[in-house]
Amino acid sequence: MKWLRQYGTSNAGRIRLLCFHYAGGTASMFRTWHTLLPDVIEPVAIQLPGRDDRHAEPPYESMSELVPDLIDALTPILDKPFACYGFSMGARVALALSYELRSRGLPLPVKLFVASSAAPALRLPVRGWDESDEGLAAYMKELGGTSAVVFDHPDLLELFLPTVRADLKVVGTCPVPEREPLTVPVRAFAGNDDREASPARMLPWGQETSAEFDLNILPGAHFFTDAGTAQMLGAVTKDLVGVSAG
Template sequence: MTGASVTSGWARSYANRPDATVRLFCFPYAGGTASLFRTWHTALPETIEPVAIQLPGRDDRFDEPPHERMDPLVTDLVEALTPLLDKPYALYGFSMGARVALALAHEVSYRGLPTPRRLFVASSAAPALRRPVRGWDEPEEGLVAYLRDLGGTPPELFDNPDLLELFLPSLRADLTVVGTCPVVQTTPLDVPIRAFAGEADAEAPPARMRDWAKETCAGFELTTLDGGHFFPEEETARMMEIIGADLRD
């Protein structure tokens, strides 16, 4: 790989792409892990290196306390990722990850660091709507009910109390990051944004994602996909085709 090496803590690359000309930093949904993006390199052009973000409090970082506030999370992310901004890059955030990616884009701009070529957001209602975040301040039963409503969680997780007990703390912490993050008036990013919305998503349907346009002065596009909050495999492939085309332009 040309340029800086991907770190083993926060950033994970699942493919050796020495000729990649752009990095795509991928931020998972609440409770998610870097492994969600482990096969993305198979659907993206060789010129794009997907780099998955592993947050504390899960998988091999399970012993580290998860963040519960946006500011310290973004501060740590900037410190970890700055060495990897040595080549053009883009940000992709799914659900909670979209809000983290947005905050990171503002922070690198504020610090005078290289800014992303594009910001891709999926399954996340626009910040300007100021919609309340479910689950983070509810009892465990409410948090589990929210998880069931979203869909996409393997049924065996709900049938295994021990696994559920291990998973819920990182999920609650991630939701708390977004639930306690104030939406303040900021200068729109000078970064193009493309949003992906599931047509049947009850949490972040296309109508609730259109206002992501308010977060940029550099162009906005909304792509509607089949499915709900989590996209079917074929629609995820379509999304990656679009991302690849955008980053080739």
């Protein structure tokens, strides 16, 4: 299926972990997770259009268009317990997906993991998407996570920017309505040096749930250090192994 990437053995775990990448990112950011998580957890990475092997498809520019199509793609694999992990833009996509699943009476994730994303309740403006190409490129450099090769080759950067801009527009134009919080427990991960999604800016993610909320502060900035990533995956493992055992 064009939306899904399973880098390990498919249908192997007792619980699926749906993984959502950052703006301009690809599913390949999760390509090694099957080697870093126990067999009970089956990571499934989501590949949005407009990138990598879906580069010929136009990227989405609004959450209201993205989420219904995403649900159509995911429904066939919601046949076992699942959790959601979203990084940066992916955190907002995972949240919007969870609310829409609730509104449709479909299965909800057993846990929502969100990383490097300021809490929606703060209603902070999203930078980059409505700026010039130069401004957007500068914002990307500030966040990190984009290979220097992209910035060193203007033709490559020109190809890359429209997808990043569209992804950021998805989040930047997504309304944050007043609504009943989810009953899904949430764990948030913040880099201790992240100015964009600082621990203080991630703390209000707790408003999105009436269940348990935890905030883990990790080494790194917007993108965690290797040690921070290891700590994060350890927390994910502990939570989901506990759910699976239960």
